[in-house]
Amino acid sequence: MSRWSPDARERLEAAALDLFEEQGFAATTVPQIAERAGLTTRTFFRHFADKREVIYADDQFPRMVRRIFAEADAEAEPLEVVVDGIRRFADQELEGRRAKVLRRTAIIRSDPGLLERSLRKRADLAGAIRTGLLERGVPSTTASLLAQTSASLVELALADWVDQEGDRPFGDIVAEHLEALRAALGLERRPSE
């Protein structure tokens, strides 16, 4: 049971997701995950820092952000870089993984501790976008605001993409949300000014 296994990581991941769904995230222990995968706890800890990491190990966003900024046209507007980048990434990497994303989202929503971790991941995503924008010479305040806005757009689009009945592409949902936000920000009228 402790033999080296070339697909250990995938087996641990599959076992963990099954157990989280069957008996809940909080009730599942690392030894249980290892046992279900036919591996040792030692092997588990070679691949994951803890059971929460199994849920987020597949997190593609930091890599996505680095790629978006690396590939972006030097002349493109900051918002264009982010939104077009998200669309491109989603088309290439998110659309084919819907079932997996759905499973993970359901588990995250079921556990308050995982929701906390998601807040951290959201902050990390915004931080990565902010860094990319600053490196393009975007002023600090605008970089911070655009980064937070982009993280909100991704987060909400992901939730809607998961919850939708149909199969609208993730990128279309982001674009639609951006238009909704623009409309909401443009509608402001201040009769007192």
Next chain:
Amino acid sequence: MSRWSPDARERLEAAALDLFEEQGFAATTVPQIAERAGLTTRTFFRHFADKREVIYADDQFPRMVRRIFAEADAEAEPLEVVVDGIRRFADQELEGRRAKVLRRTAIIRSDPGLLERSLRKRADLAGAIRTGLLERGVPSTTASLLAQTSASLVELALADWVDQEGDRPFGDIVAEHLEALRAALGLERRPSE
């Protein structure tokens, strides 16, 4: 030392802030705080759930949000309600407390665990704004986006208000950031569409 004290809460708060500054947040224990205040740990736990709560006990934002929506003109645009509400609140309650806010911010920035708690507080603020917007009949997507945007504006404005050399009013900083965000969102051009 265990006598009932009418200003126990204020004394505990003052003692805690002093100790956090003197020896760091992580190194400070509840018994130390109680001793410095001349009170018992039992009294401490009557006022605060833990030492982190001392930092956030003064958090005015949830109350602010409820008041903003309660006092808002029924006809006002959603964004107007939030931004005007923030300005009014800041003028009335934040400007006079600058020294206190500065001390708390410095402590929060010094401790990773407190930064995590701040993410939770930010999410709570966004959640409260979202609820207020939904109750005004704002559609769900717009409510979520405006709530996240508002929380970002408040968070960034608070950081800038704390860090600034001068004494620009908090409300002016929020308004300025909103204009920066609008400009950034309006600049998007998509030659491919």
